[in-house]
Amino acid sequence: MNYSPITETVRTRICAELGSECALHAPEALAPYGRDASELCHTPELVILPKTTEQVSQLLRLANELRFPVTPRGAGTGLSGGCLTPFGGVVLSLERMDRILAIDADNLVAEVEPGVITQTLRDAAQAKGLFYPPDPAGMDKSTIGGNAATNAGGPACLKYGVTRDYVLGLEAVLPTGEVIRAGTRTRKGVVGYDLARLIVGSEGTLGIITGLTLKLIPHPKAVAGMAAVFPSMAMAMRAVSEIMRRGFLPSALEFMDHKCIGLVRDLLPFPAPEGQAAMLVIESDGAAGQVGADIEAMAAVCSELGATGILRARDQAEAGRVWAARRAVSLRIHDSxxxxxxxxxxxxxxxxxxxxxxxxxxxxxxxxxxxxxxxxxxxxxxxxxxxxxxxxxxxxxxxxxxxxxxxxxxxxxxxxxxxIGEAKMPFVPMELSPASMRLQKGIKRLFDPNLILNPGKIFEDL
Amino acid sequence: MNYSPITETVRTRICAELGSECALHAPEALAPYGRDASELCHTPELVILPKTTEQVSQLLRLANELRFPVTPRGAGTGLSGGCLTPFGGVVLSLERMDRILAIDADNLVAEVEPGVITQTLRDAAQAKGLFYPPDPAGMDKSTIGGNAATNAGGPACLKYGVTRDYVLGLEAVLPTGEVIRAGTRTRKGVVGYDLARLIVGSEGTLGIITGLTLKLIPHPKAVAGMAAVFPSMAMAMRAVSEIMRRGFLPSALEFMDHKCIGLVRDLLPFPAPEGQAAMLVIESDGAAGQVGADIEAMAAVCSELGATGILRARDQAEAGRVWAARRAVSLRIHDSxxxxxxxxxxxxxxxxxxxxxxxxxxxxxxxxxxxxxxxxxxxxxxxxxxxxxxxxxxxxxxxxxxxxxxxxxxxxxxxxxxxIGEAKMPFVPMELSPASMRLQKGIKRLFDPNLILNPGKIFEDL
Missing domain, CATH: 3.30.70.2740 (Alpha-Beta Plaits)
Structure with missing residues (x-):
């Protein structure tokens, strides 16, 4: 594709239609938008920070008319370069569309704009006794729109499912600038093809999510946790299989190998072993009377399968330190x-x-x-x-x-x-068949005939 | 669309390629395939009962070459005419592809062919301590392929989600005859667009599901149930909202109004009231120590909200009779x-x-x-x-x-x-916007350029 550069004229036109207060173009303002949590870097030519769906729609209509690329962005916590601009053009950052419109305890749903921080949503739900389970590692920074665009996971997804399972419906601006609602505001719905879940996980290549109706569930009453240390990773993994096989469904069942333990040893609230050891972090949530018993039973499975240490967090603060260590692994590897x-x-x-x-x-x-x-x-x-x-x-x-x-x-x-973003694009044909790729590229062209939305992602050629 | 009729020549060609043992064309053999659980009736010209994916593929290639319509069918328990043939042609019944290939307790998945009866799968999973939650009312007859094609629900879906949430991956024959795998055999996966969940719920209009990888979970250890009778439906519904608002997530929370109670009164294991009463049927599953307490607490909510009777099934047999009554409602209305x-x-x-x-x-x-x-x-x-x-x-x-x-x-x-099928097609534009319909029709044409797969469904025109 040949895209038009964002010339002075184009920029003036964009600012005239959307308002200049939503545009950044000074080099030092653009630089942070050229990075995410991967090693990649592509600085955009312009950053637009809309506050309304209408502005998003206006920008995409202009992009089609003038043929410049638009790449949507949440908080830039992704690990695959999905929000970067290998073809230049405009980064459309949803960070200012950050209102929680409703935490509706009668209907057990949340209505949110895409720029809401994941943790902010989780806190707002919890304040009403409700639970939004998906918990990607970057949830204190990541946005719910970015989570939906990438179908983000996290530790709790073992028990509760991924972001897709909590998106009941959404509003999206199509690459053509049209605005659609997809999915429902209810817990079920089977009218027509499932465009909502096609857009979820499409990494901002099929539409820009400008509103979300999210499913909430009752907040679990209690949570208990433990860590277990094994002499080898293979032994730890066998314990994982056995825990699942015995019928437990923990709310987290995380692991780290000895190299990762070494990187975060100083953060752990208990002494972690040296050598080839691997660690499991296990959490159970649910009824107050149940979680402790579940944890004891899973600890017994770990011991039976060769764990050399069972470590219990003595209080919430210690449990928090275990999770902080777990969440710090990625960054410390990156820095190492x-x-x-x-x-x-x-x-x-x-x-x-x-x-x-x-x-x-x-x-x-x-x-x-x-x-x-x-x-x-x-x-x-x-x-x-x-x-x-x-x-x-x-x-x-x-x-x-x-x-x-x-x-x-x-x-x-x-x-x-x-x-996939840009980073894993070369590997996609290892997994997807030519017939599947052909259909997927057809869907992309159907949604985005001029290929102006987030080019250079998922598929090496279109 | 102008479709070719299934002439003697066409039938001979199909039988020559697929084998004549998989074809039915005697009028008395065709008749049952002209009905489902709706009021609609369209008798097909030919029924094909394949045993292999290859036969499905061969039939669709012929359908494209000769331009006759093909309509896939599970057990015909649908309520919308989705498996009927308003344009004539071939019914492709998957009933002979009914093998459970694996109930894999190590990986918590089932590998099945589409013609497996839902209840058969549930029983096979339970025999290994595993649970396949979706429980549509017709599950003793319906097939898992039909459930996936329609994204079937059921009482347990309140707690556990719908069929879509249990389809990890699938094999499908595209309308062109190509065979693809979509989704994964694992519990997570975000490579490319979510074709698996686009095909799930597409009512057999985008592809024919010939294999499924289904997610299983540990089987709940215990279940307890109750029924509650209220003087009015509105009061019963307020109790439902309150139960959810208080943080309970029952494994079933069903209702019937006084007219339905009247139709199944003879089947209930306890005396059901006359008058304007409405009934809730509530079930809780989970840990043995928890379910009884949950049921008692929900019974208390019902009493507080005006229930005039709390009825407990005294044993499994009585609980079974409550569910049989609940499941019989639809048929009795139909007959009434x-x-x-x-x-x-x-x-x-x-x-x-x-x-x-x-x-x-x-x-x-x-x-x-x-x-x-x-x-x-x-x-x-x-x-x-x-x-x-x-x-x-x-x-x-x-x-x-x-x-x-x-x-x-x-x-x-x-x-x-x-x-939607055929029955609800006229109402679809009430819910979906023109832009959404245009995209969905585009997806249909992308998958099925000759519109040979299940025509006359979902969209009134293509």
Whole structure:
């Protein structure tokens, strides 16, 4: 595609229609919008910060007329470059559309604008005794619109499902500038094709989400947690499988390998072992009378499967420190190595021990250090591939490709929750068949005939 | 569209390619395939009963070459005519593709062919301590492929979600005859657009589901139930809202109005009151120590909100009789009136009492009898519009339209789980905007350029 640059004339036209108070174009103002949490960087030519759906619609109509690309952005916490601008053009940041319009306790729904911070929504729901479960690691910064665009996951998704399962309906501005409602405001609905859930997870390539109706559920009355340390990752993974097989459905079942433990040891509220150990962090929520018993039973499974230590947080503050350590892993890996690629694979539960056991082989073969942590209970492992210098990139890509090929052999998928964006685009044809790709590209062209919305993402060519 | 009839030559060609043992064409063999659970009837020209995906693919390639319509069918338990053939052609019945390929307790998934009976799958899962929650009323006959095609609901969906939430991945034959995999075999996956959940709920108009990977969860350890009788439907509905507002998430929260109670009184294991009463059927599942306490607490809410009777099933057999009565309602209404239209609306929880209170007004205004029952906990009310003779049909349609208009005013949807099929096609433009319809029709044409798959459904024109 040949896109028009954002010339002075184009910018003036945009500002005339949308109002100049929503435009940023000074280089120092643009710079932060050129990055997300990946290694990629593409600085946009202009940033637009709308406050209304109408402004979003106006911008997209102009983009079609003048043929410049528009890339939507939440808080820029993504790990795949999905909100960056490899073709230049406009970043449309939804950060100012940040109102919670309703937390409706009668109907157990929330009505929100896309720029609401995930944690803010969770807090507002909890204040009314309600629960919005999806809890991506960056939820203190990430926006609900970005979560919906990427179908974000998180630890609680094992028990409660992913963002998609909480989006009842949405308002979206199509790439043509038309505004549609998709889905419902009710808990069920089967009228026509499921455009709401087609737009959710489409990484801002099919439409810009400008409003969301979210499902809320009663807030669990109690929560209890523990951590367990195992002599090896394979043993920890076998405990994960066994916990699920025995019929427990914990509200979190996270793991980290010994390399990750090493990076966050100072943050943990208890002494964590040295050596090849791996750690599970397990949480149970529900009725006050039940959660403690569940945790004790799961602790017993861990001991039976070879855990060398069972660590209980003695209070809320200690539990908070365990979670802070878990959430800090990603950033500390990022800071620890000049070359960093965040893979986000899922394998069937029964195969996680096998894959874990094979990781040292990949490290050796490709000269890499692979940090593994994530959501063991649903098979979603974050494999952070690092190398001591940036020149190692081609070899690291080769290593990542080999790991992903093995994941697919094991019946898995190459991305569980981070999405494709730009970073994982080269790997997509490993998983999707040509017929599936053809349909998906057809859907893209149907929604966005001039390909002005978020180009250079998901598919290498359209 | 002009479709080719299934001439002797066409039939011979189909039989030559697929094998004649999978074809039915005697009139008495075709007749049952001309009906579902609606009032509609369209007898097909030919029925094909494939055993393999390859046969499905072959049939669709022929359909494109020779331009005859193909309509997929599970068990024909649908209420909207979705599996019938208003344009003639071939019914493709998946009933012989009925193998459970795996109930995988390590990975908590089932791999099934589409013709597996829903109840058979539920039983097979339970035998391994696992649970497949969706429980549409016809689950002793309906197929899992039909459930997926229509995104079927049921009482348990209040707590556990609908069929869509349990389809991790699927194999589908596209209208062109190509075979694709969509979705994953894992519990998460965000690679590309969500074709799996676009095909789920598309009512057999985008592809024919030939295999499914379904999510299973640990089977709840215990279940307890009760029924509560209220002097009026509006009072019962207020109790429903209050139960949800107090933070309970029952595994079923069903209701029936006094007309429905009258029809199934003989089936109930306890004396049900006469007069304007309405009944709630409430079930709680989960930990053995919890469900009894939850039921007692919900019974207390019912009493507080004016229930005049709390009825407990004394054992499993009595509980079974309550559910048999609940499930028999639909059939008994059908048998009770010559004209019968099954509407399937959803309103926000906070509005169900209001809508319930308005129903007598609609009955009077349009000369109808409206039976109301269904899934109160998620706002999904089955409104069965009946009249004493078939000549009343135009007036009944007018009445249905007026009720649906009111439902939309209240923030609801015109179909919660039965789908559009042919029966509700005229009402679709009341809910979907022209821009949304245009996109959906575009998706249909992208998947099915010759419009050979299940024509005459969802959209009045394409």
């Amino acid at each position: 190595a000049p070359l960093y690629m965040s893979e986000d694979i899922v394998v069937p539960l029964g195969n996680i021990a096998e894959l874990a056991a094979e990781l040292p082989g990949f490290e050796e073969r490709f000269g890499l250090k692979v940090y593994a942590f994530g959501h063991a209970g649903d098979g979603n492992m974050h494999l952070n591939v690092t190398a001591p210098d940036k020149s190692h990139k081609p070899r690291a890509m080769e290593g990542a490709r080999a790991i992903l090929a093995r994941v697919l052999e094991l019946g898995g998928t190459i991305s569980g929750e981070h999405g | 009136a010559p004209l019968y239209m099954s509407e399937d609306i959803v309103v926000p929880l906070g509005n169900i009492a209001e809508l319930a209170a308005e129903l007598p007004g609609f009955e009077e205004r349009f000369g109808l009898k409206v039976y109301a029952f269904g899934h109160a906990g998620d706002g999904n009310m089955h409104l069965n519009v009946t009249a004493p003779d078939k000549s009343h049909k135009p007036r009944a349609m007018e009445g249905a339209r007026a009720i649906l208009a009111r439902v939309l005013e209240l923030g609801g949807t015109i179909s919660g789980e039965h789908g």
